Amino acid sequence: MNSVQTTPQQNRQDAPHRRADARRNHERVFAAALEVFEEFGLQGTVPQVAERADVGKATVYRSYPTKEDLVEAVVKHRLEELDDITAPALAEVEPARAFDTYVILLFENLARDRLLSEALAAGRSTADTVPLIDRLAALMEEAKTAGRVRPDANALDLRVVLCGMCLQLINLAERDPALWRRYGELTLQALRP
Known part of the structure; x- marks a missing residue:
């Protein structure tokens, strides 16, 4: 040997x-x-x-x-990338414009990222996705104060409309960013006064 x-x-x-x-x-x-x-x-x-x-x-x-550990690491990374992409929207002085820009950028980016869109559509409230939903709700509240969002809209409404749109686009296997953008615009219209 x-x-x-x-x-x-x-x-x-x-x-x-x-x-x-x-x-x-x-x-x-x-x-x-x-x-x-x-x-x-x-x-x-x-x-x-x-x-x-x-x-x-x-x-x-x-x-x-575990696969879940890997998924969480990827979701966290994608959310950090999304933060960089949406930073200009958060810098907007006008609250309604910030909300609109953020939602459109979100939808455009969800079109290319199946995992992140599934995580949001499924309402996966991981420690990483909660800040995104909270940020959207805070932006919506500011836009509501400016009169650009219906006064009775709340965070649940936002979640149902936004996540519902995402879920249907995923179920239809749609990946076209222009189509996702259109549904981002429809989400905004659904929340208008």
Whole structure:
């Protein structure tokens, strides 16, 4: 039997290489997960992520012990990207314009991201999606004060209309950003006085 023995000195010297390799694998897994879940939503699988990252499933599970952990990491990342995209809307001085711009930008971005649209449509109230819904409700309240949203509209109305639109577009497998934008506009019209 020919076995190769490694010394503690060799293990210490190989450790930085292993850490760098593990870091690269983690980055590849996450990049693949972004693609898979954007395309397939919650129907995406760990084997699809592993295949796209060109690693084994065990490599995925080392970074993310469950599919739910991986989904939550992707949702969190997508919401951070959405924050960057919608920042100009939040900078608007006029509250009604801020609300309108935010809703349209949201719908345009949900068109390309199946996972995020499914998370909102399903009302997945994860710690990550709650701030988005809260932000929308706060913007709606400001627009209501400015007279651009019907006075009886509340956060539940917003959630039902917005999430309902998302759910139907997902069920119809619509991915056209122009169509999603149209339904964002219809959402705004439904909330007008």
